Every structure is written in C-alpha cells, then in structure tokens.
C-alpha cells in the first residue's frame with residue numbers, strides 16, 4: 606500500500622513557494638545532522654519556479670551537492686541538458702552540481718559512467734524530487750523495452766542508461782536515470798505535478814501500485830517511506 610499525501614495549491618506559484626520551503630528546511634536539517642546535503646532534482650518545466658525560489662534561499666550552499674534525477678544524452682551545453690539547467694541556477698549560489706554523462710554515444714556505457722559518478726557520493730539523497738509525464742514516466746523511467754532494467758536493477762545500482770520507446774518529443778534522445786531503488790533510497794521523496802490530467806493519472810497509478818501500467822505506479826509501489834505529492838492546477 607503506497608502511503609501518499611496530496612498537498613493541493615491554488616496556483617503554481619503557491620506550490621513553488623511551498624516545495625522550495627520544504628526543500629530548504631530539509632537542506633538545513635541535513636547539514637545540521639551530517640554536515641552536507643544531497644539533492645536529486647528533475648528536469649522538465651514544472652520544477653523551474655521551485656528552483657528559482659530555492660536558489661534565492663539563504664542556505665549553506667557550499668555544502669549542498671545536486672545531481673540530476675535523470676539526464677538526456679546530449680552535450681552538456683545543449684539546452685536539453687538537465688544538468689545545464691541545474692548548473693545555471695545553482696552554481697552561481699555555490700552549490701556543487703554533478704554532471705553525469707561522459708559517453709553520450711552509447712546509452713548503456715553512459716549509464717555505467719553515470720552510475721560510477723554517483724557511487725562516489727555520500728548516499729542516500731536527502732531529497733529526491735520527481736516530476737511525471739503524461740505517459741506516466743518519472744525521472745527517465747519510461748514505458749518501453751528498458752523499463753524493467755530501470756525498475757529491477759541491482760539494489761546498489763544508482764543510474765542506468767535507457768532508450769525510451771517511443772522517444773519523447775520534448776527531447777528525442779537516450780537518457781540516464783536513477784533506478785527505482787535509487788529513487789526509493791531517498792530520505793524524503795517529493796513529487797511536484799500540475800494539471801488535472803496528471804493528477805488523475807497519478808491517483809490511478811497509486812491505486813494500482815504494482816499492477817499499474819504507468820512506470821510511476823511501479824516505482825512508487827515499492828516505496829517504504831511516505832510520499833508527499835504537491836499539486837497545482
């Protein structure tokens with residue numbers, strides 16, 4: 606049984622204020638407890654206002670490491686790169702942003718090198734923030750041939766390379782993604798989505814759990830921690 610709580614807001618701005626506030630609080634608590642904080646953050650449009658607010662918060666940014674929850678296999682200066690977007694926002698405030706793609710020509714090798722980079726970090730992430738696509742993907746765990754690889758990778762594996770099928774129009778390239786077990790290792794698991802369509806899909810995915818047709822339902826079905834889902838119309 607997935608333990609999920611929906612937090613509803615009247616607007617995207619209100620949602621962004623709340624989620625940025627929650628992440629800021631978790632960062633401060635993590636630094637107080639362990640001296641550093643690790644955040645895994647998604648790409649896409651929804652989290653942009655959250656990141657803008659978070660970067661304005663007065664936090665000990667030098668102690669914060671940020672990894673992408675997934676990355677598109679493009680050169681890092683390409684505007685489709687999730688790391689590029691994270692770096693633009695969080696490098697100026699002093700956070701460390703970890704690029705995860707070396708080899709972009711070979712999806713499986715890219716997954717191996719992304720995983721190797723993450724193996725060097727103190728684990729688990731204090732926060733994994735997830736978004737969701739209208740096909741039910743989360744991070745880059747997409748429907749298609751590589752779905753089971755991302756879901757069932759060995760527990761210690763943090764990232765794998767995947768080729769979504771079909772390739773998503775917003776970025777029609779291979780990806781590296783956190784695995785299900787890496788996502789679920791998060792100390793705090795947050796989801797931020799907007800719009801009624803995604804809300805309905807996510808509610809259904811949560812109800813269906815393991816038998817969900819949507820990747821996010823399969824991911825969350827194994828969560829042992831409660832999940833906060835932030836939603837705005």
Ligand code: 6PG
Nearest residue numbers: 647648649650651736737738744
């Ligand atoms: C990515 C993401 C992905 C994203 C969803 C939702 O790099 O594409 O990490 O999982 O969260 O596609 O994207 P939007 O917020 O743009 O709808």
